[in-house]
Amino acid sequence: MYNGGKIIAGMLVFLAFFTFPFYYNLGKANARPEPKLNTPVIQQLAEKKCVESRDFMRAEHMQLLNDWRDSVVRDNNRIYKNREGKEFSISLQNTCMNCHSNKKEFCDKCHNYMAVKPYCFSCHIEPKENKS
Amino acid sequence: MKILLPFVAVIALVFLAYAGVGVAKLHFLFGVVLPYAAIAVFIFGFIYRMFIWGKSPVPFSIPTTAGQQKSFPWIKQNKLDNPSSTLGVIGRMALEVLLFRSLFRNTKTELRDGPVLSYGSEKFLWAAGLAFHWSFLIIFVRHFRFFMQDVPVVLQMIEGADSFFQVGAPLLYLTDVVLVAAVTFLVFRRLAMPLIKYISLPADYFPLFLILGIAITGILMRYVTKVHIVGVKELVMGLVSFSPVIPDGIGVIFYIHLFLVSTLLLYFPMSKLMHFGGVFLSPTRNMPANSREVRHVNPWNYPVHVHTYEEYENDFRDKMKKAGLPVEKE
Structure with a gap:
C-alpha cells in the first residue's frame, strides 16, 4: 500500500464517523417516552378525548396548532369544529393547556426525546407547575 | 431506455417496500435485517x-x-494552486473536497456562427453540485437526532439554522427545498444537454432518481402523510443499540424511506458514489508539485544491475594504458 499511513488514518476517521451512533449510545437505555395524561382536569372528564382522535393528534397536533394560530391571529375566528361536529374554543392556554396542564410530563416528554424545540411558549405563558 | 430503466428500478423499489411491509407485513426484514446488511456492506465495501x-x-x-x-x-x-508543501496540499484538498474547486474552473465549449469556437465559464454544474452535496451533508447530520439518546446542542443549532424561517409546522427545512431543487436540476442537465445525455448511463441516472426518491419520501413523511415519529426513533435506537424493536403503527412510508436508504448504502461501494472516498485519492490533486525538489520513485522499478565506469576501468585498466587512453586511477 502506497501512502498507507495516510489512507489508513482516513479510513479510521471514516469508521469513527459512520459507526458513531453505535458506540455513542453504549450503556444508555433506549427508553420510550410515556407522556402522562393523569392531570386532575382529564381525570374528571366523562369522555377522555382530545379535540380530535388520538392518532390524529399524535401525528398532526403541530399542524393543528399552526392552523389554530392562523385562524385566530389572521381570521379572528376562535371556534374550531372537529370532525364530529363538536365545537371548541381555539386557545392554547385555555383549551389545550387546561387539560394538559402538565407540560413537563406531557409536551416535553416526546419533544425532548425527539430533540424538537417548538416555539409555542416564546409567546404564550408557560403553565405554572407546582404539582409534579 | 438508459433513463427509463433506472427510473422504473426506483419505482419498483418503492413498490417492493410497500408490498413487503404494507401487504406482506415483513416489518422485521425491512426494518432490521436489510438496514443492518446495508450498513455492513457500506462500511466494509x-x-x-x-x-x-x-x-x-x-x-x-x-x-x-x-x-x-x-x-x-x-x-x-x-501556494494553493501549485503547492510544494504538505500544508499547501492540505489546503488544495480542502478546497477541492469542500468547495469543488476544479469543477469551479469548468468551461463550456460552443460552436457559434462564423464558425467560431468559443469557450465560456460554466458555473451551473458547480453551483448545483455544491448546493446538492452540502444539503445532503446537512440533512445527513440532522438525522443524527434519531440516532442519539441525548442530542448535542450542535445538532440542535444546525437544525435551528436549517429551519430558520419557521415556515409552517413542522418547520420547513431549507435544505429539503435546496436538495430537491438541485437534484432536479442535475437530472434535467443530463436530459437537456445533448452531449451530456449521450454519455449518460443508467448508473448516472439511478443514484439521482434514488436520492430524489429518498428526499421525496422523507419530505412526504415530515410534511404530508405523518408517521409515528417517536416509534421511528425507538426503532432506530433499537438498531444502534443492537436490541432491535419494531414499534407498532409507524406507517409504511417510513419503511419505504428506510428501504431506499438501505438500497443507497448497499449500492454505494459498487458505484460512482465511491467518489466520496475517491476524491481523497486523486493523484492530480493530492500530490505536491515538487517534482524538481523530490525525486518520485516509480514503485514498479525493479533493481537494475548497473556497471559503473569505475568498474569498467577496473576491468580494462591495463588494456587502456597500453592503448594510451587516459585513466582516472593509476
Whole structure:
C-alpha cells in the first residue's frame, strides 16, 4: 500500500464517523417516552378525548396548532369544529393547556426525546407547575 | 431506455417496500435485517474499495497545476494552486473536497456562427453540485437526532439554522427545498444537454432518481402523510443499540424511506458514489508539485544491475594504458 499511513488514518476517521451512533449510545437505555395524561382536569372528564382522535393528534397536533394560530391571529375566528361536529374554543392556554396542564410530563416528554424545540411558549405563558 | 430503466428500478423499489411491509407485513426484514446488511456492506465495501485503490501504485508524479510553481525567491509562488508543501496540499484538498474547486474552473465549449469556437465559464454544474452535496451533508447530520439518546446542542443549532424561517409546522427545512431543487436540476442537465445525455448511463441516472426518491419520501413523511415519529426513533435506537424493536403503527412510508436508504448504502461501494472516498485519492490533486525538489520513485522499478565506469576501468585498466587512453586511477 502506497501512502498507507495516510489512507489508513482516513479510513479510521471514516469508521469513527459512520459507526458513531453505535458506540455513542453504549450503556444508555433506549427508553420510550410515556407522556402522562393523569392531570386532575382529564381525570374528571366523562369522555377522555382530545379535540380530535388520538392518532390524529399524535401525528398532526403541530399542524393543528399552526392552523389554530392562523385562524385566530389572521381570521379572528376562535371556534374550531372537529370532525364530529363538536365545537371548541381555539386557545392554547385555555383549551389545550387546561387539560394538559402538565407540560413537563406531557409536551416535553416526546419533544425532548425527539430533540424538537417548538416555539409555542416564546409567546404564550408557560403553565405554572407546582404539582409534579 | 438508459433513463427509463433506472427510473422504473426506483419505482419498483418503492413498490417492493410497500408490498413487503404494507401487504406482506415483513416489518422485521425491512426494518432490521436489510438496514443492518446495508450498513455492513457500506462500511466494509467502502474500506475494501479504498484498500484496493490504495494498493495501486502511482508511477509518476502527476499533480496538475494552475499557478506559479515554487521557483526563485523573487517569483511569487501560488501556494494553493501549485503547492510544494504538505500544508499547501492540505489546503488544495480542502478546497477541492469542500468547495469543488476544479469543477469551479469548468468551461463550456460552443460552436457559434462564423464558425467560431468559443469557450465560456460554466458555473451551473458547480453551483448545483455544491448546493446538492452540502444539503445532503446537512440533512445527513440532522438525522443524527434519531440516532442519539441525548442530542448535542450542535445538532440542535444546525437544525435551528436549517429551519430558520419557521415556515409552517413542522418547520420547513431549507435544505429539503435546496436538495430537491438541485437534484432536479442535475437530472434535467443530463436530459437537456445533448452531449451530456449521450454519455449518460443508467448508473448516472439511478443514484439521482434514488436520492430524489429518498428526499421525496422523507419530505412526504415530515410534511404530508405523518408517521409515528417517536416509534421511528425507538426503532432506530433499537438498531444502534443492537436490541432491535419494531414499534407498532409507524406507517409504511417510513419503511419505504428506510428501504431506499438501505438500497443507497448497499449500492454505494459498487458505484460512482465511491467518489466520496475517491476524491481523497486523486493523484492530480493530492500530490505536491515538487517534482524538481523530490525525486518520485516509480514503485514498479525493479533493481537494475548497473556497471559503473569505475568498474569498467577496473576491468580494462591495463588494456587502456597500453592503448594510451587516459585513466582516472593509476
